[in-house]
Amino acid sequence: MQPNKEPKRSFIEESRRAQIVEATIAAIAEHGYTATTFTRIARHAAISAGLISYHFESKEDLMNVTLGTIERRLDTAMGDGPEPDSYPQALKSMLTRYVAYCTEHKQEMSALAQIRQQAPHPSRAGRDGADADELVQFISEGQSYGQFRDADPAVFASVLTNAMGHVPRELERRPEAEHEEFASQWSALFVNAISASEGDGS
Amino acid sequence: MQPNKEPKRSFIEESRRAQIVEATIAAIAEHGYTATTFTRIARHAAISAGLISYHFESKEDLMNVTLGTIERRLDTAMGDGPEPDSYPQALKSMLTRYVAYCTEHKQEMSALAQIRQQAPHPSRAGRDGADADELVQFISEGQSYGQFRDADPAVFASVLTNAMGHVPRELERRPEAEHEEFASQWSALFVNAISASEGDGS
Amino acid sequence: MQPNKEPKRSFIEESRRAQIVEATIAAIAEHGYTATTFTRIARHAAISAGLISYHFESKEDLMNVTLGTIERRLDTAMGDGPEPDSYPQALKSMLTRYVAYCTEHKQEMSALAQIRQQAPHPSRAGRDGADADELVQFISEGQSYGQFRDADPAVFASVLTNAMGHVPRELERRPEAEHEEFASQWSALFVNAISASEGDGS
């Protein structure tokens, strides 16, 4: 299908790219997106700034690759959850695990949020939409079983997606000790927002 | 009082400043905060870049004035609402009116969100926190009357505040015709998230 | 002779020019030559910056006029001294009176020194040389009477002229109480430098 999509990179090139991506994540998390220059990324990786340009077409390219890397990891991590026995429970579980992931991968998730909203609006719509699409699908199913309230799944999905982007910042300004409680409260909010009310089943 | 807080500006100067602020809003909404340079703002206003420096002390000053202008308008618009007869209704009304305001003032609200989260100066923490504090107060009251669910008001407030920042973008990617439906759905989400469940009263 | 040298200025124009020149002196003395902008001068005179451009051809012109003004006053003040009975005494008297003038007209003399050495090297050579020429003439006369040492009058004149330019700064960094002692020491230095040694008369 797309034969020229993967430029066949050597092992050494692949590891340099990975190293640079990690340095980018660290730099964004530490200094913020705007203050993340090639020079600073290079310093983090103990390489020269020119090398970044050598391995990536442009700063935008680097940011897109970094974004993709973080999203892929997140997707993977979110994938293997326990088998829930109801849609609301599945949602709650997913949200809780998401917050947990944010606590455990502060830098990545901080970088993720910053790139998503600060990078020059590229074709990101694709991936972003992908997350949302799955979510829409999930909500719709839950609704068809009467387990979710009759709300527009797309609106819920986008609200939730956006909210997820703020979790790292929210965690950052709370003491570690409160993170668990926050996870619980935060998840409950969205479960309540979409769950069928108790009386509905009558 | 502070009699020297207002430097007594001439009518002409006041209108230029207003024009520049409007151009700033337009530029941010169109190109994003980061890409909003004096040159671009000047092009929008059909003036020279130097003139912006002539009327504002610095870029930071311009952004603060712009932020203040938008917030003042928003506050005013949100102030005169109808008298609601319950806390959930009050919340719903507030949220609906907020979305309506966003539709009617797309550029401003887009700029507002971007300045709020990208401007470097943290003096803004005051106002930002003020909004959230009012909200926390409001939720707490509603809870004491049993009209709101027993959730952490601070978490709800921050989630909602963040969500409000995304409304302009969400509206942007939907056809005008759906804005009303979006407002309804979006508001309902947060009302449901915090409202006491129907069975609670029993 | 030079009919177009004096452009015949109205009374009001003449006083504005004088006012601006005074403001220029004050501004230079207070903020230093480099930091002396039209805006600052204007603030000192409580007028608009544009008015300065209206009354003077350019910044360079203003500085030249200011320079001339100060030099003319200095010349006048230095002119009316007592009748000395020897060349060395005349020199000593002149130098002492010069230092006294500097203490009494700090701003002017500070501005004078700064303009002289910081202004874009114009045709200042003329006036500067004039001072020196008189001095050369005076020294030569004294030498012909055997009252001054046989040194190159031109070298002495230029050294002294330059030294005079530093007097305001030197006074500034000494307490007022020491000014008189400084005047004495400083004058003696140059008198000794050029005076015939005591044994010469034998």
Next chain:
Amino acid sequence: MQPNKEPKRSFIEESRRAQIVEATIAAIAEHGYTATTFTRIARHAAISAGLISYHFESKEDLMNVTLGTIERRLDTAMGDGPEPDSYPQALKSMLTRYVAYCTEHKQEMSALAQIRQQAPHPSRAGRDGADADELVQFISEGQSYGQFRDADPAVFASVLTNAMGHVPRELERRPEAEHEEFASQWSALFVNAISASEGDGS
């Protein structure tokens, strides 16, 4: 000691820095301190203006390095003088060699004087004062041996220090052929100014 004081520069970088410093000296000597912009320095060195910022932290840094470079050369050159057999002879020798150095290094010495009095940073007070302090010490010693007149050494030192700053300009406006005569006359002036009069010993 301070092992991290010298940032270990490559040979190429060191030569570029040297080249830029030379260009700075030339530019100051040619156009004056105030008119010495990065653009002009760059033009002198046939490089881009940005390269100066690449090699020096700021304009102030460049000027400090330039100042230090010139002072170091001057100190070195002035250091190795002949062994004089009296204080006045030592002074005379020092002054003569100073003037000679000025003739041979016009640009440097012109730049030196200008940077010293125009550079904004007062960190220089140290070195400047050091020169004067040494001089005061030297004069005091000579006085204690009865070889120098009983004048305030501090006044003499400041007058001489200031005068030294004018030597390059004085040389500039005299034909090369007269430089030696100027050196002799100029030095004699200050030696006479401070030397004990011949009759004092009787």
Next chain:
DNA sequence: CATGAATGAGCGTTCATTCAT
């Protein structure tokens, strides 16, 4: 005469990107 709004050239500085090595 005088204002002050407006311009435009120039400033020092930053930074992604290029390229000789």
Next chain:
DNA sequence: AATGAATGAACGCTCATTCAT
């Protein structure tokens, strides 16, 4: 594959000067 010297465009900002009022 990697460096780091070098560029050039763009940035926010300053200021003498112009000109409509």
